[in-house]
Amino acid sequence: MILVVGGAGYIGSHLVKELVEKEEVIVLDNLATGHKEAVDSRAVFVQGDLGNTADLETIFQKYPIKAVMHFAAYSLVGESVQDPAKYYDNNVANTLTLLNVMLKYKVKNFIFSSTAATYGIPEEDIILETSNTQPINPYGKSKLMVENILADFHHAYGLNYVALRYFNAAGAHVTGEIGEQHDPETHLIPIILQHLLGERASISVFGTDYPTEDGTCIRDYIHVTDLAEAHIKALEALLAGEKEAETYNLGNGVGYSVKEVIETCEKVTDRKANVVFADRRAGDPARLIASSEKIYKELGWKAERDLETIIKSAWNWHSK
Template sequence: MIFVVGGAGYIGSHLVKELVKEKEVVVLDNLSTGHRWAVDERAVFVEGDLGNPDELDYIFSTYSVEAVIHFAANSLVGESVVDPMKYYANNVAATLTLLEAMKKYKVKNFIFSSTAATYGIPDVDIITEGTPTNPINPYGRSKRMVEQISGDYAGAYGLRYVVLRYFNAAGAYKTADIGEKHDPETHLIPIILQHLVGERESISVFGSDYKTPDGTCIRDYIHVTDLARAHILALDALLTGKKTTATYNLGNGLGYSVKEVIETCEKVTGKTANSVMAERREGDPARLVASSEKIFNELGWKAEYSLEEIITSAWKWHSKEK
């Protein structure tokens, strides 16, 4: 049995949908940001909180758990700045509760959903796992802390773990029955598509004077199904002993500007966006693009979906959702 914490969320639910094809899965989610309808019916679902030891005891004592995949985190950068306690309590303290339960029940395999925010504002064009981590907000710091805690648990208690740092997850499942649904929505592609489907009057482009070819920020986008596949490869690596500890970036290695994303959304939908230029947001680097060479070399993973394919899948979901 694979225990997926936060499996009702956007990325977690896509992983569960793929994972149930070959494994038994139990999902724990408090539904604060996730959705019960997003959890595949083949998985066991438990509504509960990561920080509640009694609920964790129930799962570990009821099911024969061989690995834990952890998605349950608050992830809004702005909110983390105004309410850091929420982020350290849930993202760090509650994760410690989970790791203690794993230690209690002798579950050694752990996959942690981390983030590009651990790098802060790097001064390199392509980010590798060797790029220094320097998170600039409580969200990024909370994720980096759990990475460090995992390393300490590995050294002291024999935890076997894989950290997966992803950049901009996007897209929807191929059947369009699950996709990205946040409230509030803060991600570029769904914001553009919400606008094009008639739910927003316009979209804001934050900054047009960056040192990039068209003046707008460049980001690395990756399809959520590609992310799910990376988690399954990481799980197999842990369960077969191929890996005991590892950290990997997950990205496409290319990067697309805000203007390129808008233009691709227009191409896919056949609609014209009303783009409004706005001032830069504080802390927004000009370019964030990841190298995934390490995970390709070690686990054979690479991103398969193009930007147009990502947006096409997301558009099917948003069109259906409306």
Template sequence: MILVVGGAGYIGSHLVKELIKTKEVVVLDNLSTGHRWAIDKKAIFVQGDLGSEKDLVKVFEKYSIEAVMHFAAFSLVGESMQAPQKYYDNNVGATLTLLRVMRKYNVNKFIFSSTAATYGIPSVDMITEETATNPINPYGRSKLMIEHILADFALSYGLKYVTLRYFNAAGAYETAEIGEDHDPETHLIPIVLEHLLGQREQISVFGTDYETQDGTCIRDYIHVTDLAKAHIVAMQGLLSGQLKAATYNLGNGKGYSVKEVIETCERVTGRRAKVELAERRLGDPARLVALSEKIERELGWKAEIGLEAIIESAWRWHQRKSDTLASQ
């Protein structure tokens, strides 16, 4: 059985949808940002806190856990700047509690949801796993701290782990049963689609004077189902003994500018956006694009879903969510 901590959240719930096809899954989530309805009905759900040793012990006592997947971090960059203690308490402190309980029950396989924020503002166009890590906010620093902790636990306690550094997760499940549903929403694609559904008055583009082809920031977008599949191949690598300790970038290897994303949303939906040009945001790099050749070479994983298909899946989800709200 696989324990998915944070399995009611956006990425965690999509992982559970894929993982439940081949494995028994137990989800632990406190529902502070996740949703009960997003958890696949075939998974076992336990409501509890990552930082509560009592809650964790109940799960490890009752179920035979082979491996743990960890998605239960706070992840808003701006909030982390305003409330760093919240981020270090949950993202670092609570993860240490989880690792301590795993050691107590001799569970030594761990898959960690990390982030491109560990790289900070890179000096290269294409980011590899060897690119220097220099996070510029408490969120990124908290994730990098956990990466260091995992390496130390591997050396001293025999922990076997895979760290997966995401770039921009986007899109929704193919059936539109689940999708991105944050409050507040901070990601570009859902913000644009909500605007095109009439739920926002306009879209703000922060910075049009970057050294890019159209002056707007470039990001690497990866479909959430591609992300889920990467976690599964990483888990298989740990369970088979192929992997002991590894770090991989997860991205498409292609960069799309903010303007390109907005234009693609307009093309997919057949609707026009009202765009407001605004000043740059502090700490926004001009370009964040991943090279994911390492995981393709070692595990055979490659992102398969391109930007237009990502947006099409997200559009189906947002339309369904809008229709559901309208009927209530």
């Protein structure tokens, strides 16, 4: 049985939807930001807290857990700057509680949903796993701290893990049953689609003078189901004993500009956006694109769904 912590959240629920086809799944989520109705009915759902040892021990005593997949992090960059304690408590301390319970029950396989925010502002256009990790906010720092803990636990206690770093998960499940649902919404694609549905008066573009082809920032977007499939490939490699301690980027390797994303949303929806151009935001790099060459060579994964497919699936979900 596979324990998915944070399995009621956006990425976690899409992972569960794919994973239940192959494994028995138990989801632990405190529903602080997740949605119980997003959890596939074939999974066992437990409402509880990652930082509560009793909640964890109940699960590990009752079910034969062979691996844990961790999606239960707070992930808003701005909030992490304003309230770092919240991020270090949940993302680091609570993860440590989970790891210690895993070791107690001799569960040695761990998949960690990390972030490309661990790189900070990269020095190169295409980020590799060997690029410098210099996170610039408590969110990125908290994730890198966990990666360092995992490396130490691997050497000291034989914990096997794969950490997956990525930027912008986007899109919705092909069935339209689950999708991206944040409050407040901070991600570009759902913000544009909410505007095109009449739920926002306009959309803002921060900076049009970047050294890019059209002057707007370029970002890496991956369909959330592509991400789910990467996590499953990593899990299978761990369970087969093929990997022990690995870090992989998940990226599309190309990147899309803010203007491209807006234009593709307009094309898919056949609606025109009211765009307001604003000054750059502090700390926004011109390009953030991750290379996935390593995971493609080692595990055979690459992002299959392009920007238009991402936006079509998201529109199908949002317009429902």
